[in-house]
Amino acid sequence: MPFKYNARRRDRFEKAKYRVANWREYNEALRRRGDVTVWFSEDAVSGWSASKSGKRGGQRRYSDLAIEICLTLHVVFGLPLRQTQGFVRSLLRLMQVDLAVPDFSTLCRRAQSLKITSRGRATDGPFTLVVDSTGLRVHGGRDWMAEKHGLPKARKTWRKLHIGLDVESGQIVTSSLTTEHVSDPGALPDLLAEVAGPVHRFIGDGAYDGTPTSQTIRKAFGSDVELIIPPPKNAVPGNCAVRNAHIQMIEKHGRMAWQKVTHYGQRSRAEAQIGRYKDVIGPELRSRKIESQTTETRIAVKALNRITDLGRADYERVI
Incomplete structure (x- = not known):
């Protein structure tokens, strides 16, 4: 939030x-x-x-x-x-x-x-897609040798796991693993390509704010998809009418009222799903x-x- x-x-x-x-x-x-x-x-x-x-x-x-x-x-x-x-x-x-x-x-x-052919299923009909990402550690296997024999420690690397969650069913309908150098908007095209079923609302955090990201989402789900992406505090109106409406509403009624009207609080379910992943599976990749x-x-x-x-x-x- x-x-x-x-x-x-x-x-x-x-x-x-x-x-x-x-x-x-x-x-x-x-x-x-x-x-x-x-x-x-x-x-x-x-x-x-x-x-x-x-x-x-x-x-x-x-x-x-x-x-x-x-x-x-x-x-x-x-x-x-x-x-x-x-x-x-x-x-x-x-x-x-x-x-x-x-x-x-x-x-x-x-x-x-x-x-892996079988993916998470969404609910019948259009659904709300919430996307988020998290970091997963990569097991290096050289810590003991570095401490014992004085070897130079390898640079810590990690991976980014991007997920798309169906709010109604609680299913992860799409996922993508990238290196730490790939940004959230950069991984979005491959992430959305695996979504099966119509999406009527897209919810993401401020990292997905921008015209290129909006064009990618509309290209995948159509021009009628509702974009719920919070603009930054210093955002100014631009060419996107939906984003301009969000900026005006936040300036007039406050950010908390905007969250309540747009149901932006549903994004917390993706964060809870990430916590569930790390609790059940673990925060580290074994491969x-x-x-x-x-x-x-x-x-x-x-x-x-x-x-x-x-x-x-x-x-x-x-x-």
Whole structure:
């Protein structure tokens, strides 16, 4: 939120309290999150082996589905690839299913070119898209050697994860991983290209303010899309009529009134989703190459959407 009531005195006010209104359904959803049978359905077992490609040479032994299942357990449970191989092997043994398990080198190699087809689904009809980005650390693996042998420490690098959230369903409908040098508007074309379904409202923070960004959004969703992007304090009217209306409304009624009328507060749900990503998946990428890191984040987003499908908490304010 760019502006809040009584910002300088917020510590003197009692914080609003909320309670969960659907405890029975939410408790069952939390139990199902720890049920490993969620990841091994009959379709997963039947599609474990790869089909013949019809070409000469060696054939793949495992399908993309099998690799994705193993990498999903690797990402969600935070296991190294070797332990992931043993974990999947033990699960198949408990299920009394005679299937070979991909070794850790196969998982590492196939992750670089794995295509994650299933994306988060949006609600029926036009929906509100909220976009935001966050930084994820990259594991370097040289800290111990630098401390032990005096090696020069490698420069800390990180990646930017851009997400697009459907407010109504709580699903992450699009995601993109870039280097730290790519700005939020620069990653927007690839991020919006994966959105399936009509969008009637776009909400983003002040980083997306500008004419080129507005043209990119309208090119992707049409000229009727409503843009909710806060202009800076020193903004002046320009060629965009919608942006000029936002500036005039803020000058006349204040920024807090503008937030309430435009429902800009819904952007906090994207921030909450980012916090959920780092809490469940972690703030660090385990893969070393950008291709594998992209696959890792796409699998993580797909897993979070699967968890959302199991059930969400409905909060209501306590008066």
